[in-house]
Amino acid sequence: MIPLFGVAMSPAAPAAAAEVLGSGRIGQGAKVDEFEAALAARIGNPRVATLNSATAGLQLALHLVAGSTGDGDDGEGEVLSTPLTMEATNWAILANRLRIRWVDIDPATLNIDLDDLARKISPRTRAIMVVHFAGYAVDLDRLGQILDEAEARFGFRPVVIEDSAHAWGATYRGRPLGTHGNVSVFSFQAIKHLTSGDGGAIVLPDDELYRRARLLRWFGIDRTADRLRNPPDVPEWGFKFHMNDINAAVGLANLAGVDDVLARHRDNAAFYDRELAGTPGLELTERAGDRESSFWIYPMKVEDRESFMKRMDDAGIMVSNVHERNDLHTCVREYSALLPNLERVAPQIVCVPVGSWVTDEQREHIVASIKKGW
Numbered sequence: 086m087i088p089l090f091g092v093a094m095s096p097a098a099p100a101a102a103a104e105v106l107g108s109g110r111i112g113q114g115a116k117v118d119e120f121e122a123a124l125a126a127r128i129g130n131p132r133v134a135t136l137n138s139a140t141a142g143l144q145l146a147l148h149l150v151a152g153s154t155g156d157g158d159d160g161e162g163e164v165l166s167t168p169l170t171m172e173a174t175n176w177a178i179l180a181n182r183l184r185i186r187w188v189d190i191d192p193a194t195l196n197i198d199l200d201d202l203a204r205k206i207s208p209r210t211r212a213i214m215v216v217h218f219a220g221y222a223v224d225l226d227r228l229g230q231i232l233d234e235a236e237a238r239f240g241f242r243p244v245v246i247e248d249s250a251h252a253w254g255a256t257y258r259g260r261p262l263g264t265h266g267n268v269s270v271f272s273f274q275a276i277k278h279l280t281s282g283d284g285g286a287i288v289l290p291d292d293e294l295y296r297r298a299r300l301l302r303w304f305g306i307d308r309t310a311d312r313l314r315n316p317p318d319v320p321e322w323g324f325k326f327h328m329n330d331i332n333a334a335v336g337l338a339n340l341a342g343v344d345d346v347l348a349r350h351r352d353n354a355a356f357y358d359r360e361l362a363g364t365p366g367l368e369l370t371e372r373a374g375d376r377e378s379s380f381w382i383y384p385m386k387v388e389d390r391e392s393f394m395k396r397m398d399d400a401g402i403m404v405s406n407v408h409e410r411n412d413l414h415t416c417v418r419e420y421s422a423l424l425p426n427l428e429r430v431a432p433q434i435v436c437v438p439v440g441s442w443v444t445d446e447q448r449e450h451i452v453a454s455i456k457k458g459w
């Protein structure tokens with residue numbers, strides 16, 4: 086079976102982890118600082134705080150910008166979000182005791198539909214969650230215009246949280262994600278382009294949010310203070326979301342090779358783009374010239390997904406839709422909404438293997454197997 090996912094582990098990672106394990110200091114320390122500095126240099130934003138997952142990052146992001154501690158919110162606060170994502174995106178809203186308002190998807194990109202988003206912003210909107218699905222950036226300039234209009238109309242500007250879990254290395258208008266004025270959250274979970282085993286990072290647009298993120302990832306306690314002689318006060322309580330040096334060492338080792346990993350995802354995707362364009366019964370997603378996808382996955386829309394999946398299975402190729410629509414789960418039944426694009430497109434979405442482990446021979450076999458069916 087050609088796998089749909091792989092682990093991009095550097096041969097240098099075991100020794101890097103072993104060094105930390107034997108050092109007597111395995112918590113959050115110098116390796117975390119080093120990893121953060123390296124990430125900040127890559128992203129082009131110095132305000133990077135590592136965490137133990139993107140899930141923690143999304144929960145922290147919403148807590149920072151819109152969070153209710155349970156006592157301040159009127160129970161009416163809404164977060165506008167896409168249902169086509171990993172549940173981590175949307176359960177972060179529930180964890181912050183905010184309400185979900187579903188926004189439809191754009192069938193061309195599988196990202197949030199910005200027209201539907203513009204229609205749904207209201208005085209109740211506390212924040213907006215967008216996902217760069219597959220690593221293909223949301224049109225952030227158009228989103229900025231929508232926020233300008235909302236600000237003019239309602240007198241406030243909702244904060245945007247970019248779920249960049251799929252999108253390490255992706256760019257919009259020539260700049261990496263994490264530099265477009267929003268809060269952005271990356272994942273370094275096992276099967277991402279860049280893995281630290283498990284881990285994530287929150288990237289902040291201003292110094293005050295960055296300061297709070299660094300404090301709230303570890304109970305709100307200032308780790309730089311002299312905790313023995315002069316224990317610091319905790320003005321704002323926080324979580325236990327920090328990264329440790331073991332994960333940071335693995336992340337650092339993998340960061341050294343991540344550009345090659347990313348390049349191979351992109352090369353495989355470019356091959357599929359060329360070979361599959363115009364194949365009847367199959368539609369590829371949008372490619373705009375102003376953004377470069379990270380192609381964490383390669384989604385497409387097929388007319389008869391059942392038989393497509395069966396044929397791929399017979400050909401030894403693992404395929405799947407990767408994320409189930411979130412809005413049909415029982416725990417979010419009360420937020421149910423009419424989402425016509427999602428309704429039509431969700432049953433057509435399927436992803437084929439595109440990652441760095443897919444060889445030239447395998448990608449040719451994948452294309453031939455897809456084309457044979459039509």
Ligand SMILES: Cc1ncc(COP(=O)(O)O)c(C=O)c1O
Nearest residue numbers: 138139140171173250272273274
């Ligand atoms: C879109 C999206 N958001 C968030 C997450 C959660 O990431 P993590 O496993 O690092 O918590 C994932 C994980 O795959 C994801 O795909």
